Amino acid sequence: DSGVTQTPKHLITATGQRVTLRCSPRSGDLSVYWYQQSLDQGLQFLIQYYNGEERAKGNILERFSAQQFPDLHSELNLSSLELGDSALYFCASSVGGLAALWWDTQYFGPGTRLTVL
Amino acid sequence: EDQVTQSPEALRLQEGESSSLNCSYTVSGLRGLFWYRQDPGKGPEFLFTLYSAGEEKEKERLKATLTKKESFLHITAPKPEDSATYLCAVQAVNSGGSNYKLTFGKGTLLTVNP
Numbered sequence: 001d002s003g004v005t006q007t008p009k010h011l012i013t014a015t016g017q018r019v020t021l022r023c024s025p026r027s028g029d030l031s032v033y034w035y036q037q038s039l040d041q042g043l044q045f046l047i048q049y050y051n052g053e054e055r056a057k058g059n060i061l062e063r064f065s066a067q068q069f070p071d072l073h074s075e076l077n078l079s080s081l082e083l084g085d086s087a088l089y090f091c092a093s094s095v096g097g098l099a100a101l102w103w104d105t106q107y108f109g110p111g112t113r114l115t116v117l
Numbered sequence: 118e119d120q121v122t123q124s125p126e127a128l129r130l131q132e133g134e135s136s137s138l139n140c141s142y143t144v145s146g147l148r149g150l151f152w153y154r155q156d157p158g159k160g161p162e163f164l165f166t167l168y169s170a171g172e173e174k175e176k177e178r179l180k181a182t183l184t185k186k187e188s189f190l191h192i193t194a195p196k197p198e199d200s201a202t203y204l205c206a207v208q209a210v211n212s213g214g215s216n217y218k219l220t221f222g223k224g225t226l227l228t229v230n231p
Contacts, residue, residue: 002160033218043161043204043221056218090160094217104208104217105151108160 003027004093004109012115018079021112023091025072031055031096032074033106034066037088049074050096081116088113119144119209123222130229133194138225140205141187148208150188151219152181155202164203195229202226 003026011019025032034046036059045058049068060066063081068074078085092106120143130136142150149168153161165174167183174181178199180191190203206219 002162004160031217035219042223043206043219045218045220048218058218088158092219096217104148105163105166106217106219107163108153110160111158113158 002107002109004091004107006089006091006109006112008112009110010113010115012117013081014117015081015083017081017116018077019081019114021076021078021089021091021114023074023076023093023109025074025091025093026107029093029095029107030072031094031104031106032068032072033092033094034060034074034076035090035092035108037090037111038086043090046076078114083116086114086116119207119220121205121207121220121222123203123205123225125225126223127226128228130192130195130227132196132229132231135191135193135195137192138190138203138205138227139187140190140222142205142207144207144209144220146210148210148217150183151206151208152179152188152190153204153206155204155224157202161204192227195227197229197231200227200229 005024030051033048037043046060048056066076088111090111092108094104094106124139152164155161165181170185202224204224206221
C-alpha cells in the first residue's frame with residue numbers, strides 16, 4: 001500500500017458526460033501528479049500541483065482540469081467525454097518543492113478505471 | 118524532449134532463469150531514473166531510484182544499474198511472482214524548480230513460468 005488513495009476505482013459513463021476523480025496524497029506529501037495510462041500510449045503525465053498551485057502541465061486536454069485543495073487532496077475533472085478518454089487514471093504524490101532531494105520519488109495510487117460508452 | 122525506450126517489450130523466462138531488462142534514455146539533464154513494477158490493473162509500485170552513473174541498487178532478486186545512456190534491471194533466479202510489467206521512468210532537470218514530472222517508457226512485460 002503506497003498510502004495514496006483514489007476514488008472511485010471504476011467509473012462507467014457515456015460520451016458527453018462529465019466526471020470527477022479524487023486523490024488523497026500520502027501524509028506529508030505536498031505534490032500531486034496526474035497520469036493517464038492507455039494501452040497504446042503508456043503512462044502519460046497530465047498535470048502537477050504543489051501545495052495548491054499548478055506547477056506543470058503535460059499532455060492534458062483543454063476538456064480536462066484539476067485542482068488541489070487546502071487539505072492537499074486533488075480532483076481531476078474530465079468533461080465532454082469521448083470514447084478515447086477511456087483509460088486508467090493514476091494519481092501520484094511526492095514530497096515536492098524545497099523539501100525534496102535532488103530527485104523526488106513519486107508514489108502511485110491504485111488508479112481509477114474510466115470507461116466511456 | 119525526454120525519451121525513454123524499454124526493451125524487450127515482452128520477456129518469457131523459466132523459473133530460475135536469470136535475465137536483464139534494458140531502459141535507454143535521452144534527457145537534457147537527469148535528476149533521477151526510476152524503476153516501477155506494475156501488476157495488471159494496479160498502480161505502479163516503486164522499486165528503485167538511481168541518479169548517478171555507476172550507481173547500483175538491489176532488492177531481493179532485482180538489481181538496477183545506471184550508465185549515462187541506459188539502465189538495466191537484472192533479475193536473478195526469478196520466481197513466478199516476479200511476473201509483472203516493469204516500467205522505467207526519468208525525471209529531468211527542467212525549467213521550473215519544482216517540476217518533477219516523470220517520463221515513462223512503455224514497459225517490459227515479464228512472465229516467469231514455473
